[in-house]
Amino acid sequence: MAAWGERLAGVRGVLLDISGVLYDSGADGGAPIAGSVEAVARLKRSRLKVRFCTNESQKPRGKLVRALRQAGFDISEGDVTAPAPASCQILRERGLRPHLLIHDDIRSEFDQIDTSNPNCVVIGDAKEAFSYQNMNKAFQVLMELEKPVLISLGKGRYYKETSGLMLDVGPYTKALEYACGIDAEVVGKPSPEFFKSALQEMGVEAHQAIMIGDDIVGDVGGAQRCGMRGLQVRTGKFRPSDEHHPEVKADGYVDNLAEAVDLLLLHVDQ
Amino acid sequence: MAAWGERLAGVRGVLLDISGVLYDSGADGGAPIAGSVEAVARLKRSRLKVRFCTNESQKPRGKLVRALRQAGFDISEGDVTAPAPASCQILRERGLRPHLLIHDDIRSEFDQIDTSNPNCVVIGDAKEAFSYQNMNKAFQVLMELEKPVLISLGKGRYYKETSGLMLDVGPYTKALEYACGIDAEVVGKPSPEFFKSALQEMGVEAHQAIMIGDDIVGDVGGAQRCGMRGLQVRTGKFRPSDEHHPEVKADGYVDNLAEAVDLLLLHVDQ
Numbered sequence: 453m454a455a456w457g458e459r460l461a462g463v464r465g466v467l468l469d470i471s472g473v474l475y476d477s478g479a480d481g482g483a484p485i486a487g488s489v490e491a492v493a494r495l496k497r498s499r500l501k502v503r504f505c506t507n508e509s510q511k512p513r514g515k516l517v518r519a520l521r522q523a524g525f526d527i528s529e530g531d532v533t534a535p536a537p538a539s540c541q542i543l544r545e546r547g548l549r550p551h552l553l554i555h556d557d558i559r560s561e562f563d564q565i566d567t568s569n570p571n572c573v574v575i576g577d578a579k580e581a582f583s584y585q586n587m588n589k590a591f592q593v594l595m596e597l598e599k600p601v602l603i604s605l606g607k608g609r610y611y612k613e614t615s616g617l618m619l620d621v622g623p624y625t626k627a628l629e630y631a632c633g634i635d636a637e638v639v640g641k642p643s644p645e646f647f648k649s650a651l652q653e654m655g656v657e658a659h660q661a662i663m664i665g666d667d668i669v670g671d672v673g674g675a676q677r678c679g680m681r682g683l684q685v686r687t688g689k690f691r692p693s694d695e696h697h698p699e700v701k702a703d704g705y706v707d708n709l710a711e712a713v714d715l716l717l718l719h720v721d722q
Numbered sequence: 723m724a725a726w727g728e729r730l731a732g733v734r735g736v737l738l739d740i741s742g743v744l745y746d747s748g749a750d751g752g753a754p755i756a757g758s759v760e761a762v763a764r765l766k767r768s769r770l771k772v773r774f775c776t777n778e779s780q781k782p783r784g785k786l787v788r789a790l791r792q793a794g795f796d797i798s799e800g801d802v803t804a805p806a807p808a809s810c811q812i813l814r815e816r817g818l819r820p821h822l823l824i825h826d827d828i829r830s831e832f833d834q835i836d837t838s839n840p841n842c843v844v845i846g847d848a849k850e851a852f853s854y855q856n857m858n859k860a861f862q863v864l865m866e867l868e869k870p871v872l873i874s875l876g877k878g879r880y881y882k883e884t885s886g887l888m889l890d891v892g893p894y895t896k897a898l899e900y901a902c903g904i905d906a907e908v909v910g911k912p913s914p915e916f917f918k919s920a921l922q923e924m925g926v927e928a929h930q931a932i933m934i935g936d937d938i939v940g941d942v943g944g945a946q947r948c949g950m951r952g953l954q955v956r957t958g959k960f961r962p963s964d965e966h967h968p969e970v971k972a973d974g975y976v977d978n979l980a981e982a983v984d985l986l987l988l989h990v991d992q
């Protein structure tokens with residue numbers, strides 16, 4: 453592999469995944485990953501542009517940011533690209549009225565959306581709300597539509613909580629796709645539109661940007677398909693087999709965000 | 723399409739799906755489909771061999787048969803090929819100790835199976851037991867195995883209860899496949915091994931057998947891939963679009979089991 457200086461040449465903006473990079477979520481409120489609070493602070497003091505790009509759909513953006521600020525992170529709501537607000541824009545543009553299969557905590561993000569007489573389903577990381585009854589209701593709504601539309605807030609396979617690996621929204625989206633014989637529209641990583649909106653908000657071109665995440669497919673592979681570079685951290689849901697993934701090869705693997713920031717500040721911010 | 727006489731020529735054995743053909747299940751105990759009790763009785767009095775081939779994995783075979791007998795069907799336990807007993811044989815042969823993600827009612831089928839220190843997961847139509855917690859536990863068991871083995875009792879997408887369409891085991895199997903990046907082994911229709919064991923138990927060759935079911939893919943397509951013929955009934959989960967399925971064309975579509983038996987007795991049993 454080329455030297456880091458070569459691999460990081462020309463980087464002007466950094467997209468950061470949140471869960472598994474900044475902190476591991478959990479029933480206990482989660483825990484910051486060692487060194488990440490300082491790493492974000494150092495990035496923010498540098499000349500690099502920074503934006504957070506998350507598939508978090510269990511907590512509303514405001515609540516997520518408050519928890520991260522309490523843990524010491526330098527982050528504000530306007531710094532975060534998240535799927536629920538992005539999906540609201542799509543629903544409005546297309547006149548879609550969703551049946552919501554989502555976590556109760558995030559329901560407030562959809563307060564301004566008409567949910568009467570649904571003509572689509574929006575599925576998020578509903579966690580315990582993924583009961584058989586709730587899944588079956590969403591399935592029945594889709595089966596009654598002439599052209600079923602399923603919008604999935606991300607399609608992650610799983611994430612890491614302090615207590616262990618947890619199923620994300622992706623497996624449940626797959627379940628409904630299979631049951632109804634349809635393909636979901638993904639709002640979130642690895643959808644190119646989602647990455648592009650984050651780049652636009654950051655004001656940086658794809659070839660000048662690097663994504664740092666713990667998901668080899670959703671973060672690294674997705675970013676690379678958009679013309680960005682992608683680093684994988686060995687925290688969060690990282691597994692050693694990711695470094696030999698059959699389809700995705702990261703532009704680099706680092707132990708954690710702190711190491712990624714060390715390298716960026718050494719090789720780019722001069 | 724050829725005349726019925728031609729399409730049914732040489733049939734000596736009939737495989738019958740149960741749910742959606744004999745009866746629609748339901749919280750209220752379900753309801754027989756009009757004409758099916760008499761149709762089964764007429765088939766049994768004919769010279770045709772008859773066997774029931776079901777993916778039912780919510781009720782144990784004994785309980786299912788008792789309910790059908792109470793509804794008036796001429797059926798005994800030995801007439802039924804079902805996935806739970808078939809999976810027990812596989813578990814024993816391969817020394818597999820399952821973590822069971824199944825309906826409580828069917829747990830007794832696995833009484834003789836060692837479930838300590840699991841080295842595989844068996845998933846059935848668990849219905850309300852498909853809670854987030856139970857799905858996540860099965861996911862965690864699979865992720866801790868070096869070579870994860872997932873055995874799925876059928877892979878049906880949905881079935882029809884008296885109250886409406888209900889998610890079957892297939893979508894949940896897909897969810898775990900996606901979460902873990904693996905392919906499940908299906909015990910049940912449309913697995914060729916499963917159809918072949920039903921044929922063997924009936925003592926009829928594939929080209930002499932016809933499958934009657936309400937699932938265009940699992941029943942009709944699966945049977946055809948084994949060299950059998952397949953009829954679809956317009957009861958149970960049948961939907962008009964099934965008659966224009968992009969991949970599977972049935973050897974015939976009939977309104978219900980009674981019509982199928984009329985045709986068989988008219989053209990074959992002479």
